[in-house]
Amino acid sequence: xxxxxxxxxxxxxxxxxxxxxxxxxxxxxxxxxxxxxxxxxxxxxxxxxxxxxxxxxxxxxxxxxxxxxxxxxxxxxxxxxxxxxxxxxxxxxxxxxxxxxxxxxxxxxxxxxxxxxxxxxxxxxxxxxxxxxxxxxxxxxxxxxxxxxxxxxxxxxxxxxxxxxxxxxxxxxxxxxxxxxxxxxxxxxxxxxxxxxxxxxxxxxxxxxxxxxxxxxxx
Amino acid sequence: xxxxxxxxxxxxxxxxxxxxxxxxxxxxxxxxxxxxxxxxxxxxxxxxxxxxxxxxxxxxxxxxxxxxxxxxxxxxxxxxxxxxxxxxxxxxxxxxxxxxxxxxxxxxxxxxxxxxxxxxxxxxxxxxxxxxxxxxxxxxxxxxxxxxxxxxxxxxxxxxxxxxxxxxxxxxxxxxxxxxxxxxxxxxxxxxxxxxxxxxxxxxxxxxxxxxxxxxxxxxxxxxxxxxxxxxxxxxxxxxxxxxxxxxxxxxxxxxxxxxxxxxxxxxxxxxxxxxxxxxxxxxxxxxxxxxxxxxxxxxxxxxxxxxxxxxxxxxxxxxxxxxxxxxxxxxxxxxxxxxxxxxxxxxxxxxxxxxxxxxxxxxxxxxxxxxxxxxxxxxxxxxxxxxxxxxxxxxxxxxxxxxxxxxxxxxxxxxxxxxxxxxxxxxxxxxxxxxxxxxxxxxxxxxxxxx
Numbered sequence: 001x002x003x004x005x006x007x008x009x010x011x012x013x014x015x016x017x018x019x020x021x022x023x024x025x026x027x028x029x030x031x032x033x034x035x036x037x038x039x040x041x042x043x044x045x046x047x048x049x050x051x052x053x054x055x056x057x058x059x060x061x062x063x064x065x066x067x068x069x070x071x072x073x074x075x076x077x078x079x080x081x082x083x084x085x086x087x088x089x090x091x092x093x094x095x096x097x098x099x100x101x102x103x104x105x106x107x108x109x110x111x112x113x114x115x116x117x118x119x120x121x122x123x124x125x126x127x128x129x130x131x132x133x134x135x136x137x138x139x140x141x142x143x144x145x146x147x148x149x150x151x152x153x154x155x156x157x158x159x160x161x162x163x164x165x166x167x168x169x170x171x172x173x174x175x176x177x178x179x180x181x182x183x184x185x186x187x188x189x190x191x192x193x194x195x196x197x198x199x200x201x202x203x204x205x206x207x208x209x210x211x212x213x214x215x216x217x218x219x
Numbered sequence: 220x221x222x223x224x225x226x227x228x229x230x231x232x233x234x235x236x237x238x239x240x241x242x243x244x245x246x247x248x249x250x251x252x253x254x255x256x257x258x259x260x261x262x263x264x265x266x267x268x269x270x271x272x273x274x275x276x277x278x279x280x281x282x283x284x285x286x287x288x289x290x291x292x293x294x295x296x297x298x299x300x301x302x303x304x305x306x307x308x309x310x311x312x313x314x315x316x317x318x319x320x321x322x323x324x325x326x327x328x329x330x331x332x333x334x335x336x337x338x339x340x341x342x343x344x345x346x347x348x349x350x351x352x353x354x355x356x357x358x359x360x361x362x363x364x365x366x367x368x369x370x371x372x373x374x375x376x377x378x379x380x381x382x383x384x385x386x387x388x389x390x391x392x393x394x395x396x397x398x399x400x401x402x403x404x405x406x407x408x409x410x411x412x413x414x415x416x417x418x419x420x421x422x423x424x425x426x427x428x429x430x431x432x433x434x435x436x437x438x439x440x441x442x443x444x445x446x447x448x449x450x451x452x453x454x455x456x457x458x459x460x461x462x463x464x465x466x467x468x469x470x471x472x473x474x475x476x477x478x479x480x481x482x483x484x485x486x487x488x489x490x491x492x493x494x495x496x497x498x499x500x501x502x503x504x505x506x507x508x509x510x511x512x513x514x515x516x517x518x519x520x521x522x523x524x525x526x527x528x529x530x531x532x533x534x535x536x537x538x539x540x541x542x543x544x545x546x547x548x549x550x551x552x553x554x555x556x557x558x559x560x561x562x563x564x565x566x567x568x569x570x571x572x573x574x575x576x577x578x579x580x581x582x583x584x585x586x587x588x589x590x591x592x593x594x595x596x597x598x599x600x601x602x603x604x605x606x607x608x609x610x611x612x613x614x615x616x617x618x619x620x621x622x623x624x625x626x627x628x629x630x631x632x633x634x635x636x637x638x639x640x641x642x643x644x645x646x647x648x649x650x651x652x653x654x655x656x657x658x659x660x661x662x663x664x665x666x667x668x669x670x671x
Contacts, residue, residue, distance in 0.1 A: 038267035066344040138281035140297030199347040206348030215562030
């Protein structure tokens with residue numbers, strides 16, 4: 001058991017980050033080379049100015065009309081996406097582990113704040129689940145895989161929360177936490193989690209077409 | 220909004236039985252092998268990473284739904300959201316590797332040809348900017364290759380292919396019509412000319428084929444404006460004069476490319492400096508945004524000026540003088556293909572305010588305006604689909620009625636026809652006009668003298 005925990009908290013972390021980053025690089029390279037081969041014209045229309053303009057516009061909360069039409073969803077969604085990254089990256093326990101192994105460290109969140117962030121992420125995920133059942137146009141589009149993705153994101157946060165508070169089965173919670181966190185990283189390049197990389201690209205292309213060719217806004 | 224309710228029944232448009240003879244005839248000829256072969260050919264060979272990215276990146280969040288006026292018109296029935304249209308057509312085809320039934324294809328034609336105006340409004344509501352209009356055009360491409368395109372729009376494509384114009388207008392008819400308009404206009408303007416094939420003119424003026432066929436008066440009006448403004452212009456007597464392009468909307472890209480090419484070649488033969496086109500949206504999309512790509516030009520080989528832009532130029536430069544502003548309360552419909560498609564929103568407003576005393580905006584407006592409901596080739600699917608189109612346009616009717624305006628300016632032919640149908644069906648009692656109609660009515664009919 002000890003050796004197993006050593007493995008998942010040691011080499012497996014680096015393997016996961018390796019698959020995560022190399023996987024993303026590999027997919028980006030494939031997208032680039034296939035686009036060059038089959039849809040080379042897209043590079044002609046891709047505009048740094050208008051692509052970036054569109055991405056920026058969509059990063060400003062409640063600037064796009066779409067976001068103002070569904071303020072609750074967007075409020076939750078903005079918060080969720082920001083905290084999804086903030087909480088794990090600036091968690092004291094994570095930074096401490098990193099410092100131990102690599103000597104790297106950066107500012108950390110107060111534990112109570114991190115705890116609140118975690119709860120907010122979990123609540124946001126519950127909101128997404130409820131929404132998939134209650135909003136007809138979303139329900140119509142929903143498949144089992146959507147819940148699987150939500151579950152995959154929820155698992156490291158729920159287990160991390162339970163482990164931190166040591167409510168029960170501490171060791172098991174840590175194991176679930178570590179493994180699910182690693183699984184999430186590994187899956188990013190190969191599943192719809194890849195939207196974290198792809199969305200800015202599709203947005204930039206649409207922004208370019210709208211801005212450069214059609215002289216119109218796309219938000 | 221009681222009186223904008225549907226009178227017929229409470230069905231959503233897909234529950235109304237529509238039989239399209241063209242679709243049925245095409246389906247009868249198909250075999251399962253042919254269906255799978257065509258679908259897989261288009262999906263594997265004719266799409267690339269962009270298509271795959273759109274399919275893989277969509278998180279099924281449903282935010283595109285609120286963008287779609289057809290979804291809103293059908294009381295938010297979830298089948299009409301843009302993402303649902305992809306799910307019901309493309310995702311099924313992909314999951315089943317093209318092994319789909321004829322009933323499935325019948326629904327597919329209905330969805331891609333009559334329940335999507337390819338207006339691109341949903342790209343502005345999707346956080347990732349997924350281009351669902353492109354996805355629906357890909358479905359139409361499949362339908363085209365399966366030869367199950369709706370009858371009426373296919374007829375217009377056949378006309379394009381056979382006569383180089385959309386309305387089976389013969390070459391002598393075209394020239395006769397122009398000469399007839401010239402003759403009529405000379406009673407009002409002594410030396411007016413509609414110059415045919417004038418080499419080296421500044422402007423080639425082009426129209427869509429329905430103008431000579433049914434609305435020759437519009438050519439008269441333009442000729443009067445050109446004359447009064449003292450423009451050096453011409454129209455081609457030969458094929459290439461029609462700027463419309465229905466093949467672009469049926470997925471017949473080969474014919475579509477040829478149509479756009481003929482148009483540019485007409486301008487090249489006449490050595491003109493730029494092309495000015497009448498008040499039509501889809502034609503502008505064809506030659507400004509789509510046709511050039513098929514022919515291999517990043518941007519169009521000629522400067523292309525839409526009528527809104529041109530009228531704006533004529534009025535702001537003082538070449539046309541307004542005698543007295545138009546009195547009635549007007550509202551403005553922003554056509555997708557020149558607003559989302561060319562950003563002419565502000566120019567259209569400057570123009571409206573120069574022409575009219577009282578202008579009320581409809582909501583939403585500018586890039587966010589709802590499609591007229593006729594665009595994207597939907598109205599061209601013809602009489603069999605008119606009933607469902609009226610159901611699908613309920614939201615547009617509400618939007619128009621809420622303005623309380625007497626006159627609706629619609630600077631696009633397709634919009635015009637679609638809005639006329641809505642006006643009649645929902646008894647809105649509006650008068651629908653082109654910018655050209657209003658300018659012609661209120662302009663000073665003297666001839667521009669430069670420098671005076």
